[in-house]
Amino acid sequence: MDFNLINFSTGNVKQPESDQTPQHVKVLILGSGPAGLAAALYAARAELHPIVLTGTEFGGQVSLTYTVENYPGFPDGIGGSQLIELFQKQAEKFGAVIEFDRATGVDLTKRPFVIQTDNRTISADSLIITTGATPRYLDIPGERELTGRGVSYCATCDGWFFKEKDVVVVGGGDSALEEGLFLTRYAKSVTIIHRRDSLRAGAILQNRAMNHPKIRFIWNTVVTEVVGEDAVKTIKIKNVITNEVSDHKTDGVFIFIGHSPNTQLFEGKLEMSQDRYLIVDHLMKTSVPGVFAAGEVGDSHFKQVITSAGMGAAAAISANHFLEQEEI
Numbered sequence: 001m002d003f004n005l006i007n008f009s010t011g012n013v014k015q016p017e018s019d020q021t022p023q024h025v026k027v028l029i030l031g032s033g034p035a036g037l038a039a040a041l042y043a044a045r046a047e048l049h050p051i052v053l054t055g056t057e058f059g060g061q062v063s064l065t066y067t068v069e070n071y072p073g074f075p076d077g078i079g080g081s082q083l084i085e086l087f088q089k090q091a092e093k094f095g096a097v098i099e100f101d102r103a104t105g106v107d108l109t110k111r112p113f114v115i116q117t118d119n120r121t122i123s124a125d126s127l128i129i130t131t132g133a134t135p136r137y138l139d140i141p142g143e144r145e146l147t148g149r150g151v152s153y154c155a156t157c158d159g160w161f162f163k164e165k166d167v168v169v170v171g172g173g174d175s176a177l178e179e180g181l182f183l184t185r186y187a188k189s190v191t192i193i194h195r196r197d198s199l200r201a202g203a204i205l206q207n208r209a210m211n212h213p214k215i216r217f218i219w220n221t222v223v224t225e226v227v228g229e230d231a232v233k234t235i236k237i238k239n240v241i242t243n244e245v246s247d248h249k250t251d252g253v254f255i256f257i258g259h260s261p262n263t264q265l266f267e268g269k270l271e272m273s274q275d276r277y278l279i280v281d282h283l284m285k286t287s288v289p290g291v292f293a294a295g296e297v298g299d300s301h302f303k304q305v306i307t308s309a310g311m312g313a314a315a316a317i318s319a320n321h322f323l324e325q326e327e328i
């Protein structure tokens with residue numbers, strides 16, 4: 001992908017000049033989601049003059065969402081990209097420099113660490129990785145257009161909007177069933193659509209879901225289109241055995257077919273779990289001293305703005321302690 005061709009939504013972030021001279025920083029932050037921008041705020045207030053590389057998605061996943069109602073301090077909710085703009089402003093106010101650039105390679109074998117980007121080389125005394133995770137998409141017509149308008153990847157975030165509504169859940173693993181069960185607190189009905197005739201989820205979850213009065217299943221079926229203008233109205237579904245296509249009326253589509261942590265850059269360089277999340281301790285330390293990680297890149301469990309931002313703040317505090325101990 002040609003990074004320079006990407007059209008970013010904000011004009012306020014610095015575009016770095018192509019430059020071969022390595023720039024040195026005390027703290028480099030990879031990622032501009034809630035974790036990265038919270039880390040930037042804390043590192044900037046500690047006068048560590050951090051640089052944040054945004055990656056290709058300024059603001060991260062939350063910038064895709066229409067309204068965030070579970071971030072404290074905003075009793076009436078706030079738009080995802082508006083919230084990110086406030087994070088950005090606050091970090092920049094204390095001197096964080098946010099640049100549209102993307103890390104393409106890292107050398108963590110010695111300090112300072114060397115980070116190759118699309119535009120240049122940066123050396124850093126400490127590194128905070130907040131490259132997040134990407135929900136797996138169905139990649140069907142209507143999905144992106146209606147994200148935040150009925151299509152969701154987070155029941156904790158959006159379940160509340162579907163009080164007494166009919167929703168579908170796509171997927172057959174643990175998270176599909178867990179989130180489906182969670183949605184029964186609000187929704188009138190939850191239809192789980194799975195492409196096979198049996199579930200991958202654990203037996204206890206399966207029993208709970210199968211016996212829940214609000215949950216029903218549609219088997220051997222895939223969703224081929226999400227239809228609606230300002231909100232989801234119907235989905236098109238196809239039975240993979242008979243190839244029969246039909247319309248299914250619904251108010252919401254929750255897609256839980258997995259999340260992929262953005263950790264490809266760190267393969268073989270940092271310890272990872274089996275499902276490729278970075279392993280961090282309670283101080284956000286990774287397996288390499290001086291390298292910290294925060295947010296969804298190391299968290300397959302909580303996956304929220306507030307938890308990611310909290311970890312970002314913690315990572316910056318830890319980076320500060322590390323630099324003090326190293327007398328840098």
Ligand SMILES: Cc1cc2nc3c(=O)[nH]c(=O)nc-3n(C[C@H](O)[C@H](O)[C@H](O)COP(=O)(O)OP(=O)(O)OC[C@H]3O[C@@H](n4cnc5c(N)ncnc54)[C@H](O)[C@@H]3O)c2cc1C
Pocket residue numbers: 030031032033034035036053054055056057058059060061062063064065067068069070071101102103104130131132133134135147148152153154157158262265294295296297302303304305306308
């Ligand atoms: C549609 C949707 C709606 C949501 N709604 C809510 C909600 O209402 N409330 C809530 O609490 N949570 C919500 N979430 C979850 C929340 O958005 C995430 O938990 C949170 O964004 C995770 O933050 P993060 O900073 O760890 O990572 P991310 O948000 O995933 O950000 C990762 C960042 O890393 C950057 N990056 C990736 N690779 C590189 C690289 N090589 N170099 C530099 N940068 C890189 C990306 O460009 C991005 O800026 C929602 C998620 C989705 C998908």
